[in-house]
Amino acid sequence: MERHLGGLERQFHHQNLVGSTNICAVLRLRGSCDRARWQEATRRLGDVFPLLRASIVADPFLRFSLAYAPAFLPFHVEKMQGDEHWRRLLEKEMQRRYAVGDGLACVHVLESERGCDVLLSLSHALADGLSSSYLCRALLLLYRGDSLPVAPPSLPMEQRFPAKFRGFRGWWRAFCFIFKLGKMGPALQVGSAAWTQQTLSHGFVFHHAQELNALARQHGSNLFGAFCALALQTIYELYGNGEIQNVSLNTPVSLRAGVGAGPEEVGLFIAGHMALYQLHPDMDVWTLARQCHDTLRAGVEEGRPYLLALLARGARQPKAPMDSTYASQHRPTVSISNLGRIENFPEIEGAQVYEHHALSAQGVKDPFALVLITYQGRLYVDLQTSLEKMGPDAGPRILQRLEEKMLELVGATADKVRILRAYSKTAEAWS
Numbered sequence: 001m002e003r004h005l006g007g008l009e010r011q012f013h014h015q016n017l018v019g020s021t022n023i024c025a026v027l028r029l030r031g032s033c034d035r036a037r038w039q040e041a042t043r044r045l046g047d048v049f050p051l052l053r054a055s056i057v058a059d060p061f062l063r064f065s066l067a068y069a070p071a072f073l074p075f076h077v078e079k080m081q082g083d084e085h086w087r088r089l090l091e092k093e094m095q096r097r098y099a100v101g102d103g104l105a106c107v108h109v110l111e112s113e114r115g116c117d118v119l120l121s122l123s124h125a126l127a128d129g130l131s132s133s134y135l136c137r138a139l140l141l142l143y144r145g146d147s148l149p150v151a152p153p154s155l156p157m158e159q160r161f162p163a164k165f166r167g168f169r170g171w172w173r174a175f176c177f178i179f180k181l182g183k184m185g186p187a188l189q190v191g192s193a194a195w196t197q198q199t200l201s202h203g204f205v206f207h208h209a210q211e212l213n214a215l216a217r218q219h220g221s222n223l224f225g226a227f228c229a230l231a232l233q234t235i236y237e238l239y240g241n242g243e244i245q246n247v248s249l250n251t252p253v254s255l256r257a258g259v260g261a262g263p264e265e266v267g268l269f270i271a272g273h274m275a276l277y278q279l280h281p282d283m284d285v286w287t288l289a290r291q292c293h294d295t296l297r298a299g300v301e302e303g304r305p306y307l308l309a310l311l312a313r314g315a316r317q318p319k320a321p322m323d324s325t326y327a328s329q330h331r332p333t334v335s336i337s338n339l340g341r342i343e344n345f346p347e348i349e350g351a352q353v354y355e356h357h358a359l360s361a362q363g364v365k366d367p368f369a370l371v372l373i374t375y376q377g378r379l380y381v382d383l384q385t386s387l388e389k390m391g392p393d394a395g396p397r398i399l400q401r402l403e404e405k406m407l408e409l410v411g412a413t414a415d416k417v418r419i420l421r422a423y424s425k426t427a428e429a430w431s
Contacts, residue, residue, distance in 0.1 A: 001050060001066045005125065006156025009268050010062055010314030013125040016097070017318075019196045019364040021124040024093050025132035026086055026117060026359070027140075031351030033116040035109065039075050041142040042107040046073035048138065048148045049266050051126060052105040056098070061316045064126075064153075068101045080112035086119060087201045093121040094199050094361040094384065107139070115351055128270045129339045129358045129371065130254060134263050136356070137345055144348045154267040158309065160259035165306040177307040184276045187248035187333050190239050191367040191389030198387040199361045202395040204403050209379035211410045219286040223379070224338045224372070225293030229285050230409070231370060232292075234402045235334055236279045244280045250335040250366070251275070251296055253305040271309035273299045274332075285409065332366050341374040357382050368398070 005013060012021045046053045053069035056062060080086075089108060098104050104123040109116055120139065122132055138148060158166075165173065206212075213223035221229075232247050240247075251273045256262070261269050275295045277288065299305070337360065345353040355375070359382045362369035368385040381402070385395040 001054065001064065001153050003064055003153060003155070004316070005056065005062045005064065005314075006158050006268070007313030008158075008271065008309055009125045009156060010316065011312050012268070012314070013056055013062060013123075014314045014319060015364050016123065016125065019198075019361070021361055021363060022094050022096055023122045023124045023127060023129065023132055023358070023360040024090050025120045025122075025129075025136050026090070026355070026357040027120075027136050027345070027353050028086070028115070028117050028355035028357075029351040030115040030354050033109070033111065033351055035077055035111065037143050038077070038107070038109050038116075038118070041139050042075045043072045044142045044148075045107070045135065045139055046103070046105075047150070048142070049135065049151050051151075051153055051266055052122075052135075053103040054126075055100040055103070056123075056125065057100055058318045060318070062318060070101060070103050073103055074106040075109075076106070077109045077111060080110040080117065085110055086117040087203075089119060090201050090359060091199060093119065094201075094359075095197075096121060098123050105135075124360060125268065127266055128252075128254070128268050129337055129360065130256065130263065130269075131266045132358050133339060133342055133356070133373075135266065140346050140348055140353070144346070151264065151266060154261065154265050157255060157259045157261070157267065157269050158313075160261075161306055161309075162258060162303075165303060165310065170306075170310055173303070174307045174310045177304065178311070181274065184248070184274070185246060187246045187276060187331075188236065188240055189331055190235060190333055191386060191394070193331075194386075194388040195364040196362060196366065196386035196388055197364075199384040200387055200392060200395055201359065201382065201384055202399055203357070203380065203382035204399055205355075206379040206381060206403070206406055208407070208410045209374055210377060212379075212406065215410060216286075216289060219289060221286065221289035221293040223374070225289040225296075226285075226409070227338075227372065227379075227406075228292040228296075228334075228336055229289035230402060230405045231334055231336060232277055232279060232288065233283065233285060234398060234405060238398065238401060240279070242281060244278060246276050247279050248333040249275050249277060249292070250332045252335075252337045253296075253300055255305060255309070258306070271305035271312070273305050274308065275299065332363075334370070335362055335366050335368070336370045336372065338372045344376065356380065359384060362386065368394070 015021045054064040055068040104126045106121045108119040216226040252270045256269045367389045373380045
């Protein structure tokens, strides 16, 4: 299998030559785990999805090539050293360099008496967040002995855009879109202008996702709109000057439906949606949440993610991004990826998935990146901060303020919900 990298695939690959744009999915399981079965499942995963074993080479154009593929996907096992071991390993995986002959994926299993943590690491030039979650599902199916068909190699998403975003029409729309971006103006800048090379991982689990979603819908938004509003307010309060300020929000959007890619197709099918929001000290959170919801929805319908994908094409030849000492006022402020609600993972013998995370390191210019997953009624909030831009303490500070604001928002209803749930369980026990 040989094919040239698409535009966004090249961009992620070039950024990875400087910093890290890898992606990592995490399954946390309770119960008994069989090391030999995990290793066999990893081997079969590389057979079912050959692109995972490919290398990125150049002749001189960058391409995926199976000519240098390893016989098996790399597989590592070690004893778990504490409950946060997976995060420490994750930080290393975010900085992994996938050399020619290594493949573009790797599986780690951390074993303990209570179960195991499974980390699936991927080059972001190869896969997006939804791909990583699907591959985790496939890994579990292979672990329990199921058979899966070999996945055909995917085409670059740019070649599959709707007609109005291809050819001359697409570029004309893109050039017109550039002028809209230029009118956005400068935004609040967080952290230094240094490029991201190392990231630090932090996160929390929010147990009131259903309450927050219901509350948001009552105010004309949704769970993601409310979260975006709270994240923008958090950054404004921590890093703003207390006056009216513009804060930019970058939201990666899945283009799978638009290019005809199903959930089982591994590949990079995302593009960004950029927006600017004006915040002030008395900004109502629900007004901001509606703006986030409506702005994203209107931009997706207009096709802005397709246009950004056209504009964000990386060089066809190997080329590390050029660093610049110019401190642009148009660097992103906040980046939030939302993978949505993940269906329950398949059951395997003796163990059960109780947590799922999918994390990605931000681009070299981003100060931090948030990733959201809703699994089994809980919202998993994971944050990767740039060590170079933000220092070692920014992540916990941001998450603490954000979690406090989320709890405060549902606080009026959370106690009532807990009482109703307790009453419901008691009634079920009596019946």
